[in-house]
Amino acid sequence: MRTPPTPPLAGGTAGPDALRPLVDIVLGALGDGAAARGGPLPAGGPDAVAARVRDLLRDPLPAHGHPHESTLRDLVRTLAEGSADPADPLCAAHLHTPPLALAVAADLAAAALNPSMDSWDQAPAASEIEHGVTRALAAEVYPARPAPDALVTTGGTESNQLALLLARERAPGAPLRVVCGPDTHHSVHRAAWLLGLPAPVTAPLDDPAALHRVLASTLGPALVVATAGTTDTGRIDPLSAVADVTAHHGAGLHVDAAYGGPLLFSDTRRRLLDGLDRADSVTLDLHKLGWQPVAAGLLAVPSADRAAPLAHTAEYLNAADDTDAGLPDLLGRSLRTTRRPDILKIAVTLRALGRAGLGDLVDRVCATAQDLADLVDKHPRLDLYERPTLSTVLFRPAGATDERTADIRRALLTEGRAVLGRARADGRVWLKATVLNPHTTAERLDTLIALVEGSTP
Numbered sequence: 001m002r003t004p005p006t007p008p009l010a011g012g013t014a015g016p017d018a019l020r021p022l023v024d025i026v027l028g029a030l031g032d033g034a035a036a037r038g039g040p041l042p043a044g045g046p047d048a049v050a051a052r053v054r055d056l057l058r059d060p061l062p063a064h065g066h067p068h069e070s071t072l073r074d075l076v077r078t079l080a081e082g083s084a085d086p087a088d089p090l091c092a093a094h095l096h097t098p099p100l101a102l103a104v105a106a107d108l109a110a111a112a113l114n115p116s117m118d119s120w121d122q123a124p125a126a127s128e129i130e131h132g133v134t135r136a137l138a139a140e141v142y143p144a145r146p147a148p149d150a151l152v153t154t155g156g157t158e159s160n161q162l163a164l165l166l167a168r169e170r171a172p173g174a175p176l177r178v179v180c181g182p183d184t185h186h187s188v189h190r191a192a193w194l195l196g197l198p199a200p201v202t203a204p205l206d207d208p209a210a211l212h213r214v215l216a217s218t219l220g221p222a223l224v225v226a227t228a229g230t231t232d233t234g235r236i237d238p239l240s241a242v243a244d245v246t247a248h249h250g251a252g253l254h255v256d257a258a259y260g261g262p263l264l265f266s267d268t269r270r271r272l273l274d275g276l277d278r279a280d281s282v283t284l285d286l287h288k289l290g291w292q293p294v295a296a297g298l299l300a301v302p303s304a305d306r307a308a309p310l311a312h313t314a315e316y317l318n319a320a321d322d323t324d325a326g327l328p329d330l331l332g333r334s335l336r337t338t339r340r341p342d343i344l345k346i347a348v349t350l351r352a353l354g355r356a357g358l359g360d361l362v363d364r365v366c367a368t369a370q371d372l373a374d375l376v377d378k379h380p381r382l383d384l385y386e387r388p389t390l391s392t393v394l395f396r397p398a399g400a401t402d403e404r405t406a407d408i409r410r411a412l413l414t415e416g417r418a419v420l421g422r423a424r425a426d427g428r429v430w431l432k433a434t435v436l437n438p439h440t441t442a443e444r445l446d447t448l449i450a451l452v453e454g455s456t457p
């Protein structure tokens with residue numbers, strides 16, 4: 001039997017020449033797949049997509065391989081054809097960002113070189129890029145602190161977990177009580193469960209007197225979790241007022257700014273986050289309002305020593321004599337071991353766009369959400385939930401039942417015409433449009449309204 005040739009590698013001086021034709025194939029397949037889809041997501045619902053994928057992947061692990069180029073082309077094309085593409089303005093259900101081409105190109109380099117962020121000898125330059133960029137981002141959150149820091153995470157979920165873990169370690173002995181708002185992200189509840197903490201207590205964080213009462217009746221150490229941009233409505237808790245009450249009771253404060261954090265880049269909207277710098281930790285998620293491909297999460301802390309509970313030694317990664325000899329100790333910057341250099345795409349984006357460029361993107365999507373809210377507001381047969389704080393607009397057909405509202409969303413999904421989300425607010429089901437696409441035009445908003453209207457009997 002003939003031995004197959006050893007496939008080329010992505011790195012080294014020969015890597016680029018091996019990659020170039022393959023990247024060309026990928027780019028062609030992305031374009032073909034998007035054209036075949038012809039809309040924000042594939043028509044026909046789960047059965048149609050599953051049939052196409054199964055047809056191609058009848059034998060996912062064949063005894064002998066298939067030609068590399070056509071395998072790559074066919075699978076990427078099928079993925080693109082069967083994707084919900086957030087680059088289409090009518091794909092606006094979730095905090096599912098359309099990534100910048102620049103960030104995706106940078107991520108290709110991260111994949112090709114494959115630095116791993118658990119030891120310096122696997123990531124010499126990548127670890128230094130992470131050092132500089134995380135400190136710069138932390139300084140945006142904590143401008144008055146001498147040495148703030150930020151840990152890179154896989155997203156808001158991991159950041160919130162780390163925040164609760166660090167708070168638990170600051171209060172050893174007694175169980176930490178988590179106090180959060182009614183719209184706090186579900187990952188906070190799961191983190192409390194995972195860490196063996198009592199179930200979080202809910203308090204209305206927009207009512208300082210009520211928060212005061214809850215904290216007054218809470219025994220032992222407490223951590224208040226406020227949200228800057230809830231997932232369902234984009235509302236921001238009154239951070240300064242929450243920080244006042246929290247400080248009065250000697251409780252900790254974590255702010256989940258997974259969605260709203262990048263308002264810091266906007267000159268006109270930064271004030272919405274006043275009080276953020278009083279938090280013991282802040283979750284940021286640049287794969288939302290940051291236009292990064294997944295993953296791009298951070299947990300900012302006011303001083304680097306706050307992350308000390310994560311310190312950990314493994315002989316092969318950070319032996320004491322290696323650290324003493326000057327090799328940076330990276331293991332204590334995450335609970336993960338092998339870790340992608342997700343910082344590279346972030347570093348390229350921050351430096352290329354600058355604060356002004358990012359702030360402009362943030363302002364643009366927030367302004368588009370206001371335009372959409374205007375259209376809904378003046379429409380005789382649609383109800384608007386409230387004026388948007390960030391870039392989320394909740395609306396529903398006037399007089400429709402919850403079932404009918406949910407049906408409209410599913411009909412648009414199944415027809416492949418629009419991807420809208422759903423949210424429960426004031427006890428009712430609403431359609432949710434999360435505007436994250438800075439290229440969305442007034443014309444596309446009109447189309448969105450017309451599609452909802454056309455699905456309404």
Ligand SMILES: *Cc1c(COP(=O)(O)O)cnc(C)c1O
Pocket residue numbers: 095154155156157158160185187227229230231256257258259285297
């Ligand atoms: C998206 C989101 C999270 C979770 O972030 P992931 O990146 O999905 O893990 C947490 N909190 C809020 C407010 C969010 O919007």
